[in-house]
Every structure is written in structure tokens, then in C-alpha cells.
Amino acid sequence: xxxxxxxxxxxxxxxxxxxxxxxxxxxxxxxxxxxxxxxxxxxxxxxxxxxxxxxxxxxxxxxxxxxxxxxxxxxxxxxxxxxxxxxxxxxxxxxxxxxxxxxxxxxxxxxxxxxxxxxxxxxxxxxxxxxxxxxxxxxxxxxxxxxxxxxxxxxxxxxxxxxxxxxxxxxxxxxxxxxxxxxxxxxxxxxxxxxxxxxxxxxxxxxxxxxxxxxxxxxxxxxxxxxxxxxxxxxxxxxxxxxxxxxxxxxxxxxxxxxxxxxxxxxxxxxxxxxxxxxxxxxxxxxxxxxxxxxxxxxxxxxxxxxxxxxxxxxxxxxxxxxxxxxxxxxxxxxxxxxxxxxxxxxxxxxxxxxxxxxxxxxxxxxxxxxxxxxxxxxxxxxxxxxxxxxxxxxxxxxxxxxxxxxxxxxxxxxxxxxxxxxxxxxxxxxxxxxxxxxxxxxxxxxxxxxxxxxxxxxxxxxxxxxxxxxxxxxxxxxxxxxxxxxxxxxxxxxxxxxxxxxxxxxxxxxxxxxxxxxxxxxxxxxxxxxxxxxxxxxxxxxx
Numbered sequence: 001x002x003x004x005x006x007x008x009x010x011x012x013x014x015x016x017x018x019x020x021x022x023x024x025x026x027x028x029x030x031x032x033x034x035x036x037x038x039x040x041x042x043x044x045x046x047x048x049x050x051x052x053x054x055x056x057x058x059x060x061x062x063x064x065x066x067x068x069x070x071x072x073x074x075x076x077x078x079x080x081x082x083x084x085x086x087x088x089x090x091x092x093x094x095x096x097x098x099x100x101x102x103x104x105x106x107x108x109x110x111x112x113x114x115x116x117x118x119x120x121x122x123x124x125x126x127x128x129x130x131x132x133x134x135x136x137x138x139x140x141x142x143x144x145x146x147x148x149x150x151x152x153x154x155x156x157x158x159x160x161x162x163x164x165x166x167x168x169x170x171x172x173x174x175x176x177x178x179x180x181x182x183x184x185x186x187x188x189x190x191x192x193x194x195x196x197x198x199x200x201x202x203x204x205x206x207x208x209x210x211x212x213x214x215x216x217x218x219x220x221x222x223x224x225x226x227x228x229x230x231x232x233x234x235x236x237x238x239x240x241x242x243x244x245x246x247x248x249x250x251x252x253x254x255x256x257x258x259x260x261x262x263x264x265x266x267x268x269x270x271x272x273x274x275x276x277x278x279x280x281x282x283x284x285x286x287x288x289x290x291x292x293x294x295x296x297x298x299x300x301x302x303x304x305x306x307x308x309x310x311x312x313x314x315x316x317x318x319x320x321x322x323x324x325x326x327x328x329x330x331x332x333x334x335x336x337x338x339x340x341x342x343x344x345x346x347x348x349x350x351x352x353x354x355x356x357x358x359x360x361x362x363x364x365x366x367x368x369x370x371x372x373x374x375x376x377x378x379x380x381x382x383x384x385x386x387x388x389x390x391x392x393x394x395x396x397x398x399x400x401x402x403x404x405x406x407x408x409x410x411x412x413x414x415x416x417x418x419x420x421x422x423x424x425x426x427x428x429x430x431x432x433x434x435x436x437x438x439x440x441x442x443x444x445x446x447x448x449x450x451x452x453x454x455x456x457x458x459x460x461x462x463x464x465x466x467x468x469x470x471x472x473x474x475x476x477x478x479x480x481x482x483x484x485x486x487x488x489x490x491x492x493x494x495x496x497x498x499x500x501x502x503x504x505x506x507x508x509x510x511x512x513x514x515x516x517x518x519x520x521x522x523x524x525x526x527x528x529x530x531x532x533x534x535x536x537x538x539x540x541x542x543x544x
Contacts, residue, residue, distance in 0.1 A: 026225060030218045030281060036170045044174040045160035052181030053153035056190045060149055061142040063525040066094045067403060068385040070193045074144035075104070076120060077131035077193070084317035085324040086118040086127070102139050117325040121356050125255035125314040126195035144193040151201040152190025156180050158201075159469050162208040163476050165215065166433050176476040178509060182516040184523050185407040185461070186468055191524070192385060192403070199256045200465045203263050206249035207440060207469075210267055213242035214274050221282055233290030234279050240298060243271060247302040251310035258356075259447065263466070266443045268303035270436060272296060277432070319345055326352040365458050373448035376464040377416055380542050382406035383460050386525055393527060400533035402522045405462050409538060410515040414508060415471035418478040425481070433477055441470040479505040 034041070066074070071094055076086045082105075090096070093104040108116035120127075133146030156177045164173025180186055189197040217237050224235045250267060253260030275295040279287030322329035332344040371381035386403035393399050419441065426434035444467035451457040483501035521528050522536050537543040 026282070027222050030222050030278070031215060032168055034165075034168050041161075041164060041170050041173070044170050045157055045164065045177055048160055048174050048177035048181060049153060049157040052156040052177070053149075055181065055187065056149045056152050059524070060145050060191060061140065063386055063388075063401065063403070064141055065098065065386070067192050068194070068383070068405075070144065073127055073130055073195060074134070074139070074193045076118065077127040077129075077144065078102070078134050078139050079105070079118070080124060080127050080317060081131035081135050083323055084321040085327075086120045086124075087116050087323060088118045097139055117323055117327070119325045119355075121359050122195060122257055123255045123311075123314060124317065125252055126198040126257070128314070128317075129198055130193050145191055148193055148197045149190050152186060152197050155186075155197075155201050155204055155469065158204055158208050159472060162204075162211050163473060165211055166473070167476065167480050169480065172476050172480055175479060175505065175509060176472050179411055179472045179475060179512055180469060182512045183408050183411050183468055183472070184516060184519050185405060185465060187516075188385060188403060188405045188523050189462060189465055192405075194462070195256050196462050196465045199253055199260060200469065202249045202253035202256065203260065203440075203444075203466045204469045206246040206253065206263065206267055207436075209242045209246035209249060210271050210274075211436075213240055213246065213271065214278075216240070216242060217275065218278050221278055225282055231290075232285040233293065234282065234284050234287070236294045237298075240302070243298070243302045244306055246271070247306035248310045250303070251307035252314070254307070255311050255314040259463075259466075262443045262447050263440070264303065264307060266439055268299065270439060271303070272299050274432070275299070315349065318349070326355070367458055367460070369460060370458050371461050372452055373445060373459060373464075376445070376461055376467075377412060379407055379409060379412055379461070380539060381461060382543055383462055389530070390527065394529050396529045396531075398530035399527055400530045401525045401527050402533055403525050404519075404522045404543070405460075406519070406523075406543070407461075407464075407468070408512060408516050408519065410508070410512045411475070412471065414475055414512075418474040419471070421478050421481070422474050425477075433473075437470050437473045437477065441467050441474070444470065475508075479508075 075089050075093060075097075079085065079087045079089075088106045089104045090106055096104050106116050129147045129151070130144055133148075133150075134140075134143040137143035137146055159180050160173045160177030162173075163176035164170055167173065186197075186200075189200075217240065220237050221234060228235070246267065250260060250264040253263060272291070272295065276288055276291045279291050284290055318324040318327065321327065326348055328344070328348040332341050332348065335341070369381065369383040375381055383405040384402065385405050386401070388401045390399040390401060391397060419438070422434045422438055425431060426438060444464065448459060448463060452459065479501075482504055484497050519536060520526070522533055534540070534544070
């Protein structure tokens with residue numbers, strides 16, 4: 001994946017094999033030019049993002065109730081912006097909140113703070129992000145869903161731009177953004193105050209930063225090659241702010257859910273492999289020694305030091321407060337010594353992290369909508385986030401109002417075919433884009449098989465949301481293969497092939513739109529007759 005030097009949309013064998021055409025310069029091989037207008041490179045993705053944003057923000061406060069696990073995260077988020085840590089709420093706090101009250105916390109004496117501290121099993125950043133919406137719009141359904149809708153919308157823009165950069169095609173970038181906007185699971189999680197949409201956003205943002213860093217690193221290598229005396233190792237590449245930003249984004253992913261650590265490890269290896277490949281592609285005599293000496297130290301900073309610091313900063317509220325679970329503030333402040341305070345606080349924090357780790361390892365409770373990871377790509381068991389049966393309110397006797405956490409089948413089943421095609425394409429061409437997408441998809445899926453086998457952990461389909469952007473990228477890369485390169489080649493990228501390929505890709509996008517439109521009533525809690533709700537259950541025995 002690290003050494004392919006093909007133009008991003010020209011997939012013929014002459015350009016992905018060992019023998020490169022003499023007419024192609026080192027710059028063209030290393031950094032294929034971006035086609036099309038820079039202005040439209042922004043306008044197109046922004047228009048797609050606007051479309052996705054309207055879908056996500058429209059009637060965001062409906063249903064006016066606490067949907068699925070919102071009961072945990074919206075209260076924890078409000079506690080964080082109020083107290084800096086999560087606290088225990090009173091009984092029936094949800095009812096009080098929906099009635100407009102915010103005085104929902106258990107009261108504790110100053111010498112019994114631990115009784116009010118809430119034991120939470122996820123890091124705080126996702127809840128801080130939910131809390132930002134509550135700070136702006138109040139403790140209301142719109143307030144606690146605002147941040148999810150915002151990052152869900154922004155993720156459409158990020159994916160459209162990164163797909164454009166990877167394919168060098170504004171049209172394919174917009175195609176990718178449109179598919180993400182039309183995915184049902186992404187839509188539902190963008191309208192629900194759960195943590196997983198924030199995990200997905202930071203993972204995708206990190207991936208996008210690394211793709212930009214890859215281009216910039218190659219640009220610097222080519223500039224050195226064209227203007228400086230050659231050496232066996234190549235130059236140092238200087239500051240790499242996009243790779244540092246990727247490290248921060250990966251830390252933030254872990255600060256939402258610990259499963260972000262799998263992406264940190266995978267993306268660190270991926271970025272360093274790209275460095276090795278870039279020096280090799282330039283023709284340096286000792287590319288691996290050069291990369292190890294000149295790129296790896298900066299990689300350690302980006303993928304170890306920076307993420308650790310960023311992760312710890314998200315716990316500032318816990319360290320600065322006496323009210324956090326397991327904080328042990330009295331002992332930490334008893335000596336009056338700043339060093340003792342620091343070390344005792346770290347000891348309490350590490351103990352708390354270990355308790356969380358053991359909690360997740362032993363989480364074996366059952367749930368009617370739990371599912372095994374092997375079934376996720378097939379959409380066999382979605383999650384009923386919300387369901388209410390009503391009588392005589394929709395023109396017939398039996399009516400339903402539902403939010404079903406499920407992906408758009410056309411997109412998910414199309415992604416299965418695309419991923420299989422990408423495996424074959426990567427084996428035959430070693431295309432870096434195919435390898436990167438397959439690796440990211442694997443990191444969002446394969447670790448859960450270990451937890452299913454080793455821990456028998458309770459899992460749900462929406463855990464797969466970090467996979468969704470990379471499923472869309474897989475479809476987009478295959479769309480590029482179908483359409484072919486922009487110029488005719490000996491391998492058959494004729495105008496006829498491009499016309500047929502574009503028609504197939506357009507038809508797929510239209511099918512995705514129709515499929516999303518059909519599912520939309522059961523994704524957005526629209527009131528409809530029970531028979532229409534039931535008609536939308538693809539696998540009746542499993543979806544109900």
C-alpha cells in the first residue's frame with residue numbers, strides 16, 4: 001500500500017506496475033495533479049454537506065423523549081458542564097428533565113462526596129461535546145442532540161474532501177459525501193446523543209489528516225529531489241502539522257471510547273509505511289534507513305507523545321475536582337505538597353481506569369437487540385432506539401412511531417461487494433488507497449471478534465459506525481475503477497466505457513437515495529400506520 005505510484009484515477013496496469021512510462025516525471029508519479037477547479041472542489045462537497053445537514057437537523061427535537069442510551073449520556077454531559085465531573089442523578093430524573101427541570105442531582109454532604117460521584121465507563125470527551133450543545137440550547141432533546149447532528153454533518157464534508165483527495169476527482173468526492181449523507185445508521189446516530197458518532201468523527205478526521213500529510217510529505221521529498229544534492233537517505237521533512245493533528249484526533253477518539261486505540265495503532269503503522277514507500281518510490285538507495293532515522297522519531301511524537309498529552313487533557317475536569325468517582329481528593333491534598341498531589345492523583349486515576357477495564361472485560365449481560373460482529377455487515381440485527389404504538393392517530397387504528405438504528409441496505413450490501421473487489425485490486429496492484437481503506441475497515445470490525453470470543457461481551461450494530469466512512473470510500477474507489485481514467489488508454493478507458501461506468505455509478509446513487517427515502521419514516525420517528533412500519537422490516541424475524 002505504501003509504494004504504488006499510479007495516478008489516482010488511472011488504474012491501468014502500465015501505471016501501477018513496476019515499469020513506469022518514461023514520459024512521466026518524478027513529480028507526476030509521486031504527486032498526481034488534482035484535476036478540476038479548486039472552487040468546485042469546495043462548493044460541491046459543501047452542497048452535499050448542506051443536504052446532509054438539513055436531513056439531520058430537521059425536526060431534531062423529535063421524538064421529544066429520551067431515546068435509548070441517551071438516558072446516560074445527556075445527564076452525564078449536563079453534569080460535566082455543571083460540575084466538571086459526572087454525578088449521580090435523582091430517581092426519575094428523565095421525567096423531571098422532560099418537564100423542564102434541571103435540579104436533578106443527589107445532594108451530598110461535603111464529607112460524603114463519593115456517594116454522589118457517578119461511576120462511568122467511558123472517557124469524558126464525547127460527553128463534553130454533548131454538553132456543549134446543552135450549554136448552548138439547554139437540557140432539551142434539541143440541546144443534547146445538537147453536537148451529534150453537527151459532527152455527523154461535518155463528517156460528510158470531511159469524507160467528501162478526503163475522497164476527492166484520494167481519487168483526484170471532485171465528482172467522486174461528492175459521490176462519497178452523498179452516500180454518507182444517505183446512510184441510515186449514520187443518520188440515526190447523528191440525531192441521537194450517543195457516543196459512537198463522535199468516535200467515528202475523530203477516526204475519520206485522523207484518517208483525513210494523514211492523507212493530507214502523505215501528499216505534503218511527498219511534495220517536500222520531490223522539492224528536495226529537484227533542487228538539492230542527492231543522498232542515499234533523503235532529507236528530513238521538517239514539521240508535519242497534519243500528522244500531529246492526526247495524533248490529536250486519534251487521542252480524541254480514544255477520549256470518546258477506548259476502542260479508538262485500535263485506530264491509533266493501525267494509523268501509526270500506516271503513516272510510517274507511507275514514509276518508507278515515499279522514499280523508496282523516489283529511488284533512494286537506502287530508503288528504509290532514511291525513513292527510520294528521519295521520519296520515525298517524528299512519528300513517535302505524533303502517535304505516542306501527543307496522543308498521551310491530548311488524552312490526559314480531556315480528563316482535566318476529573319483532576320481539578322473533588323467530586324469525581326474514585327478521586328480521593330482528601331488524601332491527595334492532605335500533604336500540601338504539589339508533587340504528592342500529582343502522584344497520588346495519578347494513582348487514583350490509574351486505579352479508576354483499571355476498574356473501567358475490568359468492567360468492560362466482564363460485560364456479559366444480554367439485551368434483546370444485541371448482535372455478533374459477524375452479522376453487522378449483513379444488517380441482520382438492528383437496534384430499536386425508540387418505538388411507540390399509538391391508536392387512531394394516523395388515519396387507521398394501529399399506528400407506530402419508531403427510530404430503528406440500521407444502515408441503508410443498498411449502501412451496506414454494495415460495500416460488501418466493493419470491499420471484496422478492493423481486496424482483489426490491492427493484491428494485484430498494491431494500490432495504497434485500497435490498502436488504507438481495507439486496514440481502517442478492519443480496525444473498526446475485527447477487534448470486536450476478539451471481544452465476542454474472549455469476553456462474550458454484549459455488542460450492538462451501532463458499534464460498527466466507525467466502519468461506515470471506509471465502506472463508502474470502498475464503494476467510491478470501485479466507482480473510480482468502473483468509470484476509468486479521465487483520458488483514453490490502451491486498457492479500454494474509452495468514452496463508451498466511461499459513459500457506461502458513470503451510468504452504473506449514477507444508478508447506484510439513485511438506488512441509495514430511494515432506499516433511504518423508503519426507510520426514512522422508521523429512522524426519524526415519523527408517525528405511520530403499523531402495516532407501513534412492518535413493510536419496512538427487511539428481515540422481519542430479525543428486524544422486529
